[in-house]
Amino acid sequence: MEKSDNILEVKDLQKYFDVASGELHAVDHLTFSIRRGETLGVVGESGCGKSTLGRVLLHLVEPTGGEMRYNGEDITKVSRKRLSELRRQMQMIFQDPYSSLNPRFTVFQTIAEPMEIAGGFTKRQIEEKVYAMMDTVGLDRRLVNSYPHELDGGRRQRIGIGRALILEPEFIVCDEPVSALDVSIQAQIINLLLDIQEQRKLTYVFITHDMMVVKYISDRILVMYMGEVAELAESKKLFEKPLHPYTKALLSAVPVPDVDNRQQRIILKGEVTSPINPKPGCRFAARCRYATEICTCESPQPAEYEPGHLVSCHHAQEINKNI
Amino acid sequence: MENNTILSIRDLTVHYITREMGTCRAVNDFSLDIFRGETVGLVGETGAGKTTVALSIMRLLQTPPAKIVSGSIEYNGEDLLRKPVKQMRSIRGQEISMIFQDPMTALNPIDTVGKQIAEVIRLHQSVSDAEAAVKAGDMMELIGIPRDRYNEYPHQFSGGMKQRIVIAMALACSPQLLLADEPTTALDVTIQAQVLDKIDELKKMLNTSVLLITHDLGVVAGMCDRVVVMYAGEIVEYGTTREIFKHALHPYTKGLFNSLPSQDTERLKPIPGLMPDPSNLPERCKFEPRCEHCGEKCSACTPQLTEIRENHWVRCHYAQEG
Numbered sequence: 001m002e003k004s005d006n007i008l009e010v011k012d013l014q015k016y017f018d019v020a021s022g023e024l025h026a027v028d029h030l031t032f033s034i035r036r037g038e039t040l041g042v043v044g045e046s047g048c049g050k051s052t053l054g055r056v057l058l059h060l061v062e063p064t065g066g067e068m069r070y071n072g073e074d075i076t077k078v079s080r081k082r083l084s085e086l087r088r089q090m091q092m093i094f095q096d097p098y099s100s101l102n103p104r105f106t107v108f109q110t111i112a113e114p115m116e117i118a119g120g121f122t123k124r125q126i127e128e129k130v131y132a133m134m135d136t137v138g139l140d141r142r143l144v145n146s147y148p149h150e151l152d153g154g155r156r157q158r159i160g161i162g163r164a165l166i167l168e169p170e171f172i173v174c175d176e177p178v179s180a181l182d183v184s185i186q187a188q189i190i191n192l193l194l195d196i197q198e199q200r201k202l203t204y205v206f207i208t209h210d211m212m213v214v215k216y217i218s219d220r221i222l223v224m225y226m227g228e229v230a231e232l233a234e235s236k237k238l239f240e241k242p243l244h245p246y247t248k249a250l251l252s253a254v255p256v257p258d259v260d261n262r263q264q265r266i267i268l269k270g271e272v273t274s275p276i277n278p279k280p281g282c283r284f285a286a287r288c289r290y291a292t293e294i295c296t297c298e299s300p301q302p303a304e305y306e307p308g309h310l311v312s313c314h315h316a317q318e319i320n321k322n323i
Numbered sequence: 324m325e326n327n328t329i330l331s332i333r334d335l336t337v338h339y340i341t342r343e344m345g346t347c348r349a350v351n352d353f354s355l356d357i358f359r360g361e362t363v364g365l366v367g368e369t370g371a372g373k374t375t376v377a378l379s380i381m382r383l384l385q386t387p388p389a390k391i392v393s394g395s396i397e398y399n400g401e402d403l404l405r406k407p408v409k410q411m412r413s414i415r416g417q418e419i420s421m422i423f424q425d426p427m428t429a430l431n432p433i434d435t436v437g438k439q440i441a442e443v444i445r446l447h448q449s450v451s452d453a454e455a456a457v458k459a460g461d462m463m464e465l466i467g468i469p470r471d472r473y474n475e476y477p478h479q480f481s482g483g484m485k486q487r488i489v490i491a492m493a494l495a496c497s498p499q500l501l502l503a504d505e506p507t508t509a510l511d512v513t514i515q516a517q518v519l520d521k522i523d524e525l526k527k528m529l530n531t532s533v534l535l536i537t538h539d540l541g542v543v544a545g546m547c548d549r550v551v552v553m554y555a556g557e558i559v560e561y562g563t564t565r566e567i568f569k570h571a572l573h574p575y576t577k578g579l580f581n582s583l584p585s586q587d588t589e590r591l592k593p594i595p596g597l598m599p600d601p602s603n604l605p606e607r608c609k610f611e612p613r614c615e616h617c618g619e620k621c622s623a624c625t626p627q628l629t630e631i632r633e634n635h636w637v638r639c640h641y642a643q644e645g
Contacts, residue, residue: 045511046482152597153369182368182538187582187593194590209511212541216584216591253516255541257583259568267520268513 006033013066022277026052028227039204041218049227054173091164095176097156101148108144111162137162154185173205211254226283232310243311330357335394347601349375351556362533364547372556373536377502417447420493424505426485430477437473443495462491483514504536555609562635572642
C-alpha cells in the first residue's frame with residue numbers, strides 16, 4: 001500500500017476509566033481518520049471525552065481498546081523508545097497557559113526543554129533554534145529570560161506553541177488553545193496557528209467547545225456526545241445542514257453577535273446522562289425530542305448520510321427529509 | 324430626576340492601592356444610568372474594570388486594597404456609597420442582587436440548596452421558617468428544578484443546575500436590579516441557552532433591571548437593550564444594542580468585532596498589542612498605543628464621551644470621521 005493520505009487512522013478506539021461507581025466511558029468505540037494537512041475540529045460539551053481523545057492520540061493516557069495507525073504504523077501499543085521518537089512528530093498545545101508551563105522555567109528553558117529531552121543537539125544549535133522559534137511565534141527576544149508569571153496569557157500561549165513546535169512535528173493536538181484568552185488576543189493566536197500550519201504543512205486536531213472558532217479554523221468537524229461520534233462532516237456542510245438532533249441544538253444555542261439574526265434556539269430539556277456504566281441505546285435519547293422506543297434500546301451506529309457526512313441517529317432520514 | 328431611572332452612577336473612580344503595584348486605576352470617571360426593566364450589557368476584556376463596577380454597586384469591594392476615590396451611585400435617588408453598612412445589608416439580596424461567574428464556588432457545600440434559597444428569604448422578609456421553605460420550593464420550580472430535590476447538596480447538581488440555583492437565590496426576593504457577572508461563562512452552550520432564557524423570562528415577569536457583564540458579544544446581541552463598552556477602566560462607547568452592532572464607531576469596539584471568527588472574514592483582524600497596565604495608564608486616550616487611526620489630537624488632549632449619533636456616545640476624537 002502506498003503512503004496513505006491519512007496521517008492517523010483510528011478504529012474502534014476506547015478509553016474507559018475505573019471510578020468508584022463503575023466504569024466511565026470517556027471515549028467509546030470511535031472510528032475516524034485524520035487527513036494529512038487538514039484541521040479536524042473536535043467539538044462537544046464538557047465531559048464528552050474530547051480532551052481524553054486528544055490525550056489518547058498522543059499516548060498521554062493509554063487506550064483501553066481499539067487501534068490507532070500513524071502513517072500506516074500501528075501505534076496502539078508502542079515501546080518507550082518508539083514513543084519518544086514519535087513525540088518528535090506528534091505534539092500537543094494545552095488549554096491553560098497558566099498551569100501548563102513550569103513556573104520555575106524561563107521562556108528559554110521552556111522552549112528548549114523538548115530538544116534537551118530528545119537529545120542530539122549541541123548547545124549552540126539549541127540556542128539558535130530557540131531564538132528562531134521565538135521569532136516565529138511572535139515573542140520578543142528580550143523576553144528570553146522571563147518567567148511565565150511575568151507574562152500575560154497571550155504571550156504564555158505563544159510559549160506553549162513554541163515549545164510544541166521546536167522539534168518540528170507534523171501532527172499537533174491543540175486542546176482548547178484559545179479558550180482562556182480574550183477575543184482580541186484569541187484572534188492573534190488563531191492567526192498564528194493558521195500561519196504556522198501553512199508554512200510547515202501541519203495537521204491539527206483542534207479540540208474546542210467554541211463553535212465560532214471551530215467553524216473558522218477547521219476543514220472537517222467531529223461532533224462528540226458522551227464519548228461517541230454524533231456527527232462528522234466538512235465544516236461548511238455541518239453548519240449548513242446539521243443532521244444529528246444534538247448538533248442542531250448545539251448550533252442553535254451558539255449566541256450569534258448579530259442583532260438581526262435572533263434565531264430560534266432549540267432549548268434542550270433534561271440533563272446530561274451519566275457516562276458511567278452507560279446503558280445500551282442512544283446516549284442522547286433522554287434529551288432528544290425525536291426519541292422513540294428503538295432509541296432507548298439500540299445504540300445507533302455512525303452511517304454515511306451523504307458522501308463524507310456521517311451521523312449516528314436512528315431517525316436521521318426522517319427528521320432531515322424536508323431540509 | 325427621571326422616575327424611570329433605577330440606578331445612576333456618576334463619575335465613579337475606583338483605585339486598588341497596593342505596596343507592590345502602586346496605584347491601579349481600575350475604574351475612572353464611570354457614569355451610567357440604568358432604567359427600569361431594561362437589560363444593559365457591560366462588555367470589555369479581562370481587566371477592563373467590569374467586575375469592579377458591579378462590586379462597587381453592591382459595596383462588596385474589599386477595602387483596602389480597593390478605594391472608591393470619588394463619585395456617587397444613586398439607587399432610587401439615594402446614594403449607596405453613603406449608606407450605613409446595616410442598611411446596605413438589607414438592600415443586598417432584597418433590592419439589588421448579584422450572580423457571580425462561578426456557580427461552583429458561590430454555593431455553600433455543606434448546606435442543602437433548599438436551605439440556602441430559604442435563608443435569603445428569611446433574612447429579608449418577615450416570614451416563618453416553614454413559609455420560607457415553601458417559597459424556596461416555589462423558586463426552585465420556577466427555575467425548572469423539582470422541589471423534591473430541596474434537601475440535596477450542591478455537589479449533587481450539575482453545573483447548569485447549580486447556576487440556576489444561584490439565580491433562584493438572587494431572584495428569591497424579587498430584586499429590582501440584578502447584577503449578573505459572566506453568569507454563563509463557565510457553562511456549556513446548550514446549558515447557557517437554558518440559563519439565559521431563564522434570566523430573560525424571570526426578568527420580564529418581575530420587571531427587574533439587569534446589568535449583564537460579559538465578554539461574549541453573541542450573548543449581548545441576544546439579551547441586551549443597551550450596550551456599554553469598557554476599556555482600561557473607562558467607557559469608550561455606549562448606545563442601543565442595534566446602534567453598537569450596526570454602527571460601532573470607537574476603534575476598540577470595531578477591533579472587538581473584527582477579532583470575532585465568522586465565515587465572511589478571510590483572516591481575523593486582531594487588535595495589535597495589549598491592554599495597558601492599570602498602574603501605568605496612558606495620559607490621554609487609553610487606547611492610543613493600540614490604535615491604528617490615531618492622529619495629532621490624540622496626543623494633545625483627552626477625548627471625552629460625545630454623542631455622535633442619537634443615543635450613541637463615543638470617546639474618540641476621530642469618531643465622526645468614521
